[in-house]
Amino acid sequence: MSTTHLRLPEQAEAVPTPAPLLRVRGLSVSYAPPRKGTHLGTGAALRDAELEVRPGEIVGIVGETGSGKTTLARATVGLVAPAAGTIEFAGDDIGRLRGRARRAFRRSGQVQLVFQDPLRSLDPDLTVAELVREPLDIAGLLSRSERQQRVAASLDLVGLDPEAVGHRRPRELSGGQRQRVSLARAIATRPRLLFCDEPVSALDVSNRNLVLNLLDRLRVELDLAVVIIAHDLSSLAGIADRVAVFYRGRIVEQGRIRAVLEEPAHPYTALLTASAPSVAQEDRLRPDQLRPAAGTPAWPADLGCVFAHRCPVAHDACAEQPAPAVVPQAPGRLVACHDAVDWRERLDHSHPQKESA
Amino acid sequence: MSSLREEPSTLEVSDLQISVADGLVAVQDVSFQIRRGESVGLVGESGSGKTLTCRAALGLLPAGGRVDAGRIVLGDGPEAVELTGARRSTWDGVRASRIGAVFQDPASYLNPSLTVGHQLAEQLRVKRGLRRREAHARTVELFAEVGLHDPAGVFHQYPHQLSGGMLQRVLIAIAISCEPELLIADEATTALDVVIQAEILALLRGLRATHGLSLLLVTHDLAVVAESCERILVMYGGQIVESGPTDQVLGDPQHPYTRALMGVATIGDWGRRRLDVIPGQPPAAGERLPGCRFAPRCGYAEAACLTGPVPVTDLGAGRTSRCVRTSASLAEAVPA
Ligand SMILES: Nc1ncnc2c1ncn2[C@@H]1O[C@H](COP(=O)(O)OP(=O)(O)OP(=O)(O)O)[C@@H](O)[C@H]1O
Ligand SMILES: Nc1ncnc2c1ncn2[C@@H]1O[C@H](COP(=O)(O)OP(=O)(O)OP(=O)(O)O)[C@@H](O)[C@H]1O
Ligand code: SF4
Ligand SMILES: [Mg+2]
Numbered sequence: 244m245s246t247t248h249l250r251l252p253e254q255a256e257a258v259p260t261p262a263p264l265l266r267v268r269g270l271s272v273s274y275a276p277p278r279k280g281t282h283l284g285t286g287a288a289l290r291d292a293e294l295e296v297r298p299g300e301i302v303g304i305v306g307e308t309g310s311g312k313t314t315l316a317r318a319t320v321g322l323v324a325p326a327a328g329t330i331e332f333a334g335d336d337i338g339r340l341r342g343r344a345r346r347a348f349r350r351s352g353q354v355q356l357v358f359q360d361p362l363r364s365l366d367p368d369l370t371v372a373e374l375v376r377e378p379l380d381i382a383g384l385l386s387r388s389e390r391q392q393r394v395a396a397s398l399d400l401v402g403l404d405p406e407a408v409g410h411r412r413p414r415e416l417s418g419g420q421r422q423r424v425s426l427a428r429a430i431a432t433r434p435r436l437l438f439c440d441e442p443v444s445a446l447d448v449s450n451r452n453l454v455l456n457l458l459d460r461l462r463v464e465l466d467l468a469v470v471i472i473a474h475d476l477s478s479l480a481g482i483a484d485r486v487a488v489f490y491r492g493r494i495v496e497q498g499r500i501r502a503v504l505e506e507p508a509h510p511y512t513a514l515l516t517a518s519a520p521s522v523a524q525e526d527r528l529r530p531d532q533l534r535p536a537a538g539t540p541a542w543p544a545d546l547g548c549v550f551a552h553r554c555p556v557a558h559d560a561c562a563e564q565p566a567p568a569v570v571p572q573a574p575g576r577l578v579a580c581h582d583a584v585d586w587r588e589r590l591d592h593s594h595p596q597k598e599s600a
Numbered sequence: 601m602s603s604l605r606e607e608p609s610t611l612e613v614s615d616l617q618i619s620v621a622d623g624l625v626a627v628q629d630v631s632f633q634i635r636r637g638e639s640v641g642l643v644g645e646s647g648s649g650k651t652l653t654c655r656a657a658l659g660l661l662p663a664g665g666r667v668d669a670g671r672i673v674l675g676d677g678p679e680a681v682e683l684t685g686a687r688r689s690t691w692d693g694v695r696a697s698r699i700g701a702v703f704q705d706p707a708s709y710l711n712p713s714l715t716v717g718h719q720l721a722e723q724l725r726v727k728r729g730l731r732r733r734e735a736h737a738r739t740v741e742l743f744a745e746v747g748l749h750d751p752a753g754v755f756h757q758y759p760h761q762l763s764g765g766m767l768q769r770v771l772i773a774i775a776i777s778c779e780p781e782l783l784i785a786d787e788a789t790t791a792l793d794v795v796i797q798a799e800i801l802a803l804l805r806g807l808r809a810t811h812g813l814s815l816l817l818v819t820h821d822l823a824v825v826a827e828s829c830e831r832i833l834v835m836y837g838g839q840i841v842e843s844g845p846t847d848q849v850l851g852d853p854q855h856p857y858t859r860a861l862m863g864v865a866t867i868g869d870w871g872r873r874r875l876d877v878i879p880g881q882p883p884a885a886g887e888r889l890p891g892c893r894f895a896p897r898c899g900y901a902e903a904a905c906l907t908g909p910v911p912v913t914d915l916g917a918g919r920t921s922r923c924v925r926t927s928a929s930l931a932e933a934v935p936a
């Protein structure tokens with residue numbers, strides 16, 4: 244009862260691909276500069292993001308902290324307006340909705356966001372049962388008694404006992420219980436697109452797997468499109484079809500998750516996978532091999548490629564930000580690196596101490 | 601590791617019992633010790649009482665929560681302070697100065713109307729007596745140490761302007777700023793990418809070596825415990841069910857809950873395509889059970905497990921397990 248066998252990528256590819264439900268194009272987001280006039284507020288939190296999510300697909304988002312992952316999620320549900328680019332949901336540009344149209348779209352509950360910080364996003368005065376029922380009330384879905392049933396069923400799905408927690412308030416729950424209440428709230432309306440910002444970071448492995456299985460089931464049964472932001476690469480590897488890797492406001496690489504994690508084409512992705520705690524892989528690079536060698540002159544701040552200042556193989560061409568491009572050596576992948584895949588060869592020269600495997 | 605036995609005690613918790621609203625007992629019979637420079641991992645099911653245990657050691661239980669029984673002693677010998685029932689003035693000398701803390705929900709521990717730099721600088725002025733300029737400089741230095749880009753710029757930002765991981769690093773900087781003896785880190789690296797997480801764990805290892813910092817690390821990431829903690833405590837249903845040296849407990853778990861947990865764990869395994877769960881649900885906080893709290897979900901349960909409370913068994917070599925079965929009878933039994 245408790246296990247799920249996920250589709251193999253080959254099988255997934257054999258299925259004819261439906262049109263994307265979410266299509267993000269050239270999206271940039273900038274927060275207003277802070278009052279005190281520091282230089283931080285001026286920079287864009289997200290730049291030129293391109294992302295497509297199909298019904299029934301799970302897309303993972305990983306990357307540096309502060310790189311714009313939550314910002315993308317907030318833009319998609321209309322909490323922050325794009326500075327440039329489009330966000331299409333089922334063919335409509337929702338980034339351009341204003342006023343009543345925007346409110347109506349948000350009330351419909353078709354796109355739901357599970358926030359990264361449940362304590363800040365859940366109303367402290369409502370009970371758990373009220374919190375989960377609220378989106379149903381707003382969308383005007385179901386009859387009174389059906390709502391009640393839906394609330395109990397949603398809590399049950401995330402592994403919480405409706406009897407035991409239904410009357411409690413967010414402060415009276417543990418961190419992982421709160422996280423699951425947020426998820427129960429988001430799935431109550433049966434959305435078409437679910438954006439989960441760190442949905443399992445506060446959960447023990449068993450509950451983590453329960454939630455991941457649930458997301459996997461929802462995408463199969465309801466053809467739900469799911470985006471999961473996570474730092475835990477191994478939990479994404481078990482469930483996502485594709486992954487997008489963020490660094491400093493840009494998507495630096497995206498593609499099929501196994502391929503990206505096992506054969507990173509961007510040096511930042513390589514640093515990320517190499518730093519994951521004790522991943523059982525023999526021939527992988529060590530994090531120190533993926534940092535600039537000691538004595539390398541510092542790369543000028545804010546020049547060219549966002550990763551150049553930490554890149555072990557940055558060279559003259561990197562003074563220009565590379566656009567995401569298809570690379571022949573890694574089919575089905577978009578990589579924003581002048582030297583995608585090939586940087587590995589340079590690495591060997593610049594780090595002669597690399598152990599021969 | 602044996603040399604640690606001679607190190608003085610930094611924190612000793614004995615027979616701790618905590619109740620929350622309406623007198624529900626959420627944590628019971630919890631005892632453990634952390635020695636100078638030692639790093640102890642605290643793991644366990646969501647809702648098992650990890651955060652409440654940490655908060656009790658800081659005198660910061662939620663409204664309605666109280667320590668019903670037990671002792672929490674900070675330090676050893678003449679510097680030892682009994683924290684249970686301590687007065688406000690005692691806590692003022694302990695929090696931040698002697699025990700640093702990073703909590704699960706960073707935003708709720710910061711003042712939303714003050715810049716994050718101001719909040720850390722203020723603490724350095726009050727607790728360490730630094731002058732305004734020194735406090736500012738040290739704050740920027742600490743922000744850089746925890747890997748924040750543009751630390752001077754972050755100084756002037758308000759909490760809501762920072763991402764989850766940036767806030768978490770601000771909290772880590774605040775927690776280590778007064779060079780405490782003990783750092784209680786409740787899910788302190790969960791919002792961080794693995795590159796920064798590795799850097800923060802290395803920073804803490806450094807502080808342990810140079811300052812003899814002791815660490816209580818609450819985490820769900822068993823790979824992090826395996827890498828960073830000498831000893832591990834496993835909690836279930838408000839009790840510590842197993843404890844011992846990390847490699848031994850993870851390599852050869854003795855308590856059926858730890859076994860079940862290891863059975864579903866995927867420590868850094870990317871090839872894994874099955875996501876197993878432990879069937880059933882844990883007891884609710886305060887739920888009274890005559891016997892073992894894991895019994896309803898345990899594949900090894902026998903009659904003795906259901907009738908009376910199960911005491912902690914000393915397994916030798918620094919290991920304990922709260923289970924009626926010994927490792928021999930576990931090996932014989934086929935889990936149901
Ligand atoms: N309300 C805001 N006002 C100003 N700046 C903001 C605001 N929210 C986020 N930022 C900035 O935007 C950038 C991206 O933040 P975002 O929250 O999207 O990061 P993230 O990738 O989700 O990071 P994490 O993994 O740490 O949660 C950060 O530099 C952050 O400081
Ligand atoms: N203020 C409160 N009122 C009532 N019950 C509470 C309160 N705080 C915590 N609890 C309950 O006490 C139990 C232990 O909570 P605690 O936060 O210590 O769990 P935890 O082990 O930290 O879990 P997690 O891994 O999910 O953070 C939980 O079942 C929780 O629901
Ligand atoms: S005491 Fe009994 S029920 Fe509890 S863990 Fe041991 S075998 Fe299982
Ligand atoms: Mg975020």
Ligand SMILES: [Mg+2]
Binds near residue numbers: 418650651652704786
């Ligand atoms: Mg907790």
